[in-house]
Amino acid sequence: MAFLADALKRVKPSATITLTQKARDLKATGKDVISLSVGEPDFDTPDNIKNAAIEAIRRGETKYTPVAGIPELRQAVAAKFKRENGLDYKWQNTIVSTGGKHVIYNALLATLNPGDEVICVAPYWVSYPEMVALCGGVATFATAYQKDDFKLQPEELERAITPKTKWVILNSPSNPSGAAYTHAEMKALTDVLMKHPHVWVLTDDMYEHLVYGDFTFVTPAQVEPNLYDRTLTMNGVSKAYAMTGWRIGYAAGPDHLIKAMDMVQGQQTSGTSAISQWAAVEALNGTQEHLPKFKKAFERRRDLVVSMLNQTRGLKCPKPEGAFYVYPSVAELMGKTAPSGKKLETDEDFVLELLNTEGVAAVHGSSFGLGPNMRISYATSDEKLEEACKRIQRFCAELR
Template sequence: MLTISDRIKNIPVSASVSMTQRARELKANGVDVIALSTGEPDFPTPEHALEAAYQAGLSGDTRYPPTDGTPELKKAIQQKFIRDNKLHYDLNEITTAGGAKQVIFNTMLATLNEGDEVLIPTPSWISYSDIVSIAGGTPVPLPCSEDNGFKPLPSELDAAINEKTKWIIINYPNNPTGATASYDDLKSIARILLDYPHVHILSDDIYEHLIYDDEKFFTIAQVEPQLKDRTLVVNGVSKAYAMTGFRLGYCAGPSDLIKVISNINSQNSSGAATFSMAASAAVLNGPQTLLKERATIYQQRRDYVLERIAGINGLSCNVPQGAFYLFINVSGYIGKTTTTGTKINNDSDFVMALMEEQHVVTVQGAAYGMSPFLRISYATSFEQLEKGCNRIEEFCNSCS
């Protein structure tokens, strides 16, 4: 019998994927499901991206791609960093992969040895810890309190770093909380990291363009240029341009690091799809007005859901200024019982009962390293959000 490797057998299926699969099962059985679990834009992919992908196919651009990306795409990424972040990278400091997740995976595989630690402010995206573990490193959560806006206090960050710390992962706007980091927030983090030259920074900026309330986005290499030579900036086209299925991520950083990341990519996928590269170059080079237009709609949806949640006794939520998630505190329902007799002992119980009894799919905070919370995505229509909020309110009001 084939045995599973030790580093893999304890890796769970992503909680958000599990909940989405359950939603599909319910839908297949004719159940009217409201899925608020998926971190995926509901907007269409820009037409000029689709046209670029189509033309790439027609012109015969269907062969193996350059592992690190086509020159056209890399130049588009280079100009994006100049335009949006005031950062300059040479082309040999830029590489691509099949999504930002693969960029992060390749990075950890390329750099981690047994015993190396990766500091992860939590709540955090589900996959960070598992990627680090698969790559042979040790994920170290750094809890960030709701009272501090789910951001690390400089003193706590300082205390968490040791000689084994190789990376810290920074993700703002944040999944799952929607928290953003101001210039001053990042400057405070940078001051600590300047004292630890052995620590490298992975800045996951995938939600860069989903930012609200006239807030401005900053990335840490922009805020503190002295950290640029040990920072890897990760981004992609999935969230901003509604191109999750194109699987195109990219990163920029020191050329020696970029080279080994590209080498890993040559072994595990040989690069992203050629049509995805063409489409991604098109959206990065093309009109950017849709980013603000869509951010305005996301903010309207956020405001609606925040207002509805505020009207439900026992639920509370910080105001997120980025991404498209609410991270809702459900502590007021721990210990209560649903109408079917289910005892809510934790946020996982809350989420499962909400799904089975009201058919609203969310994700428990435990999956992101902090309880008792639930994450909902408002990357869906107002109609779906209204129905979902109605059912959440009905569920909460029925608990005793």
């Protein structure tokens, strides 16, 4: 349709949202559906955070906020980066946006010129390349292979960098694979970036607190302080605090970048919800006593799902270090025929047949840039996960 912008031709709808909606539609017809397609903790927001929001409403904190966020939250963000990541930022070098996605979009919009390249590490979160395209840039790809536990190797990063590269987006722990980088693994990547001073680093640290066992989280500017002046460190409260619907993301970076993002945001959305910001102040400054409970539950669920999937015919599922996703390979099942008579030629065929036959919603790996795999979110109850895995086992056993 000529009325619509040409930019829309460069962008695909989000596969995760599409699959989640398909699952909802099937459920509405009365089918018993277990959705493992959405990246959202099933826990409720902790009470201290909810109470802080209620108190903010009662105090009358219901007006417009400064574009880059209320000073109290920006100070809490700077304190968090110092306390947890060893990163020194003035509060004026922070920004608060309507979710982590909004932070990333603002950074890209404020910096990309036509033809500028942004390296996305496959498998990548579905929105990265689409946001790059909307902002006029070109998404390029560096692959993190299953044989390397979905962790980008330095030679792959080196190969992906060109004179046109402006950003590399590093997401650890990863959506969709759950892979997280140790200090040594991250240092190998930052060593490559030190050789290319024109390349900036955009971190997506949204799953920082969801790491398991004795794994220690690190972020690029912490590992290589010489990258500090060309790194935007992004995080948010959605996952670790079960605050997906509150829509608060935040970042810290060099002064000129934060000012540019502030200007973009000022003409786009202005400041985010005052009530959500006061809730986020409590999330960052208040008790963290919910976190061990969240982590214990997610680790138990990860172990259950990995074990059951690896007992499933034709599936191979690495055990990730963090987030709440697994990314099993379905390569051995390609070419087989589903009970419906449909031949499985792609991982999208696989997840659609799984949904229609067994009522289990997952997301096909090719939408994250690396297949044939599927992403399963284990952010739901043990009972649902066990039943879903039994259905997956049955579906795979019946393929011919």
